[in-house]
Amino acid sequence: MTTPTLTPTIAAEAPTSTLVSSHFDALARALDHARRHADHLETWGRELATRLKAGRRLLVAGNGGSAAEAQHLTAELVGRYREDRAAYSAISLHAESSSVTAIGNDYGFDQVFARQVRAHARAGDIVLLLSTSGGSPNLLEAARAAEESGATSWALTGPGPNPLARLCDDAICLDGASPHVQECQLAAIHAVCEVFDACVGKEPQS
Numbered sequence: 261m262t263t264p265t266l267t268p269t270i271a272a273e274a275p276t277s278t279l280v281s282s283h284f285d286a287l288a289r290a291l292d293h294a295r296r297h298a299d300h301l302e303t304w305g306r307e308l309a310t311r312l313k314a315g316r317r318l319l320v321a322g323n324g325g326s327a328a329e330a331q332h333l334t335a336e337l338v339g340r341y342r343e344d345r346a347a348y349s350a351i352s353l354h355a356e357s358s359s360v361t362a363i364g365n366d367y368g369f370d371q372v373f374a375r376q377v378r379a380h381a382r383a384g385d386i387v388l389l390l391s392t393s394g395g396s397p398n399l400l401e402a403a404r405a406a407e408e409s410g411a412t413s414w415a416l417t418g419p420g421p422n423p424l425a426r427l428c429d430d431a432i433c434l435d436g437a438s439p440h441v442q443e444c445q446l447a448a449i450h451a452v453c454e455v456f457d458a459c460v461g462k463e464p465q466s
Contacts, residue, residue, distance in 0.1 A: 287443055290436030294444045297432050301448055304414065304432075305455025311386060312337070313460055317349035319381055319411070321373040321402055322390035325442045327354040330390050333449045341453040345460055351380060353402075373402035383410030390445055391415070392438040394422025403427040416445055 312318065318337065320330040330352045337350035353376045354360060363372045377387055387406040389399045394417035403424060406413040413428040418441040420433030434444045 283439075286437065287440050290434065290440035290444050291447060293435040294448060297434070297448070298451070300432055301451045302455050304430075305452040306459055308386060308452065309456045309459035311384060312348040312350075312456075314384070315349075316382075316384045316386065317351065317380070318386050318388060319351050319353055319377060319406075320388045320390070321353040321376075321399060323354075323396050323398070326390035326392060326445065327352070329442065329445045329449060330388070331355055332446065333388070333453070336449070336453045337456070341450075341457050343457065345457065348460075353377070370397045370401050373398050374405035377402050377405035377409060377411070381406055381409035381411040385409075385411040386414060387411050388414045388416065389424060389428065390417075391422075391424055392418040392441045394418060394420065394424040394433070396424070399424055400427055416448060417441075 308318065318334070320333055321327070322330040331354070334350035334352045334355075337348045339347070353373045356376070359376060360372045363375045367375060373389075381387055387402065389402055391399050394415065399415075400423055403413045403415070404427070406428075412430070415424045415428040415431040415433075417425050417431060417433050418438060419435050420431065422433065425431035425433055432448065434441045434448070436444065
């Protein structure tokens with residue numbers, strides 16, 4: 261008996277070049293909108309430099325891709341962005357895995373950032389919260405904890421208005437779909453770092 265040869269069904273190839281071009285077109289539109297926040301981002305960079313040079317610290321939090329962006333920012337400040345300079349205090353709240361899991365287990369996931377803000381934030385510190393939706397309950401709780409601690413809260417979010425932007429002391433709302441907001445978050449973070457480094461210069465940390 262001859263075993264029949266099975267011919268696999270091959271799906272029609274997706275028009276990948278069109279998909280990629282569409283992605284970049286949408287990203288370009290989102291970046292054009294983000295450019296409108298250039299002055300606002302410069303203000304953030306200058307304020308961050310002033311506070312961190314004075315011994316304050318930056319606490320940053322986000323979920324998923326925004327968590328990765330948060331940790332990217334703290335790495336640029338504790339390490340360096342371009343040129344060598346002093347190290348500055350910046351903490352990614354999601355990166356402390358034992359604390360995150362312990363707090364989540366004992367108090368609920370909504371409290372994983374808020375409890376750390378209460379532990380670490382002091383008056384004059386900055387708490388930066390990143391979210392594409394602007395509605396994550398754990399970030400809303402972190403904003404409330406920042407207010408209780410006397411820290412300044414900033415939100416870098418997707419399209420506004422949204423609950424997180426309303427709750428924080430200051431907010432930049434980026435237009436676009438969630439993937440493009442995350443890509444613009446990175447551009448915004450690097451823009452802040454450009455200004456920060458220009459302000460702190462190469463002087464040793466006092």
